[in-house]
Every structure is written in structure tokens, then in C-alpha cells.
Amino acid sequence: MNRFDALLDVLYKIYYILQHYHATHDQMQKYPEDKQMDRQDVKDYLGISESTYKRKVKDGSLRPLRLPGGDRFYKSQLEEQYKESIRRGRI
Known part of the structure; x- marks a missing residue:
């Protein structure tokens, strides 16, 4: 990997992190009491x-x-999936 490819890789990772930060920040403003959940x-x-x-x-x-x-x-990200689970009788 040359320097240019390494630089592009780092820039892409920064862009990815900023996108997630922005999305998370917007969600926190919409739903201040929104609970963070792990996989389980x-x-x-x-x-x-x-x-x-x-x-x-x-x-x-x-x-x-x-x-x-x-x-x-x-x-708040799981609203549609939660409705689907209710519809299918999982919960």
C-alpha cells in the first residue's frame, strides 16, 4: 500500500466516524431519553x-x-422492527 492509499484509508475512516457521530448526535437531540442497547x-x-x-x-x-x-x-432505531415482532407474535 503506498502513501496515497494509506491517506485515503485514513480519510475514509474519519469520514465514517463523523457520519456516525452526526447521526448519533441528531438522535440524541430528538430522543434525549433514548436508551442505548447492546446486541443481547x-x-x-x-x-x-x-x-x-x-x-x-x-x-x-x-x-x-x-x-x-x-x-x-x-x-428509537428499532421501532419498525419492534412493530414487526409484535405482528409476527414474537413478543
């Missing part, structure tokens, strides 16, 4: 298994914030 909390909240969780992340219906401690979600 989401599976329990939606009544889904590990394989269903992985499938939903892969197909894009769940979009976690990828942080060093693991995937994180805000409860």
Missing part, C-alpha cells in the same frame, strides 16, 4: 435468535453502530 438487549427486545439477528444485520434491516465493545443500537 436487542435480541431480547425483539424476541429474535442469534441467527435472525445476523441475517437482519446482513440484509440491512438492522443497522448497528459498530463500536469497539460490540454492536450498539438506540431504542
Whole structure:
């Protein structure tokens, strides 16, 4: 990898972090009491298994914030999935 490619890689990572910061900041302003949930909390909240969780992340219906401690979600992000779980009788 040459210097130019390394620089592009660093810039892309900074851009990615700033996008997530901006999205998180906007959500915190809309929902100041919004609870942050980890992977297990989401599976329990939606009544889904590990394989269903992985499938939903892969197909894009769940979009976690990828942080060093693991995937994180805000409860407000899960409204549509929660309604779907109720409709299917999971919860």
C-alpha cells in the first residue's frame, strides 16, 4: 500500500466516524431519553435468535453502530422492527 492509499484509508475512516457521530448526535437531540442497547438487549427486545439477528444485520434491516465493545443500537432505531415482532407474535 503506498502513501496515497494509506491517506485515503485514513480519510475514509474519519469520514465514517463523523457520519456516525452526526447521526448519533441528531438522535440524541430528538430522543434525549433514548436508551442505548447492546446486541443481547436487542435480541431480547425483539424476541429474535442469534441467527435472525445476523441475517437482519446482513440484509440491512438492522443497522448497528459498530463500536469497539460490540454492536450498539438506540431504542428509537428499532421501532419498525419492534412493530414487526409484535405482528409476527414474537413478543
